[in-house]
Amino acid sequence: MTTAPALLAERPADAALGRFDGFHNIHKALRAAMAQVLVKAGQVDVADAADVSGTAEAVRGLLALCAAHLAKEDAFIQPAMEARRPGSARERADQHRHHEAAFRHLADLVEGFEGRPTPATAALLYRGLAVFMADNLLHMEEEESHDNSVLWDAYTDAELMEIEGRLVASLKPEELAAAFRVMIPALAPAERAEFLAGIRAKAPAPAFEGLLGLALSALPEPAAARLRADLAA
Numbered sequence: 001m002t003t004a005p006a007l008l009a010e011r012p013a014d015a016a017l018g019r020f021d022g023f024h025n026i027h028k029a030l031r032a033a034m035a036q037v038l039v040k041a042g043q044v045d046v047a048d049a050a051d052v053s054g055t056a057e058a059v060r061g062l063l064a065l066c067a068a069h070l071a072k073e074d075a076f077i078q079p080a081m082e083a084r085r086p087g088s089a090r091e092r093a094d095q096h097r098h099h100e101a102a103f104r105h106l107a108d109l110v111e112g113f114e115g116r117p118t119p120a121t122a123a124l125l126y127r128g129l130a131v132f133m134a135d136n137l138l139h140m141e142e143e144e145s146h147d148n149s150v151l152w153d154a155y156t157d158a159e160l161m162e163i164e165g166r167l168v169a170s171l172k173p174e175e176l177a178a179a180f181r182v183m184i185p186a187l188a189p190a191e192r193a194e195f196l197a198g199i200r201a202k203a204p205a206p207a208f209e210g211l212l213g214l215a216l217s218a219l220p221e222p223a224a225a226r227l228r229a230d231l232a233a
Ligand SMILES: [Fe+2]
Pocket: 070, 073, 096, 139, 143
């Protein structure tokens, strides 16, 4: 994997201008979810059974979210890269196999912590999450810089949106809901409105209303009011 300073140095400042970026919103969601769960794991009171089980549940939810995301990239993004630029997704595919090993390792750490909640097992879980997050942050940057460059070179935006549409359509309702709950609050207000307006333009009205309700319920009231106002404008 490329080091963080090298990634920062090689990233062209205006690379994304005007092009469709299918990673942007969902990666904001993953970064937010990883940060929140990491902080929660650092704060856990090992003497409080409800806090212990709530923290373990939060880690398992994060792992499920990350695993679902990885599976969709494996099924839709990397095959698209390989179809027109053979070999271009190989490094990312290898990283995904390492992430799957990390999921299993973290699942073991959660089990160990929940079965025997002590400062030592809590620290192991917390540091495991931190390393997992560090690895994922660099991985996602490589997807948003290198992999997007490959996709932008090989595909038109219309083609990329068609691939994204098939990816989203393949999500189970519960996967879509889980992604929505973390993604909507993680976005900037204008991004939330643009995202929901895009769904409104394509989806049947009842489906849009359901997703809008989900989005609004994931936001504190001032942000929910802003989203309603932006969509009415
Ligand atoms: Fe990935």
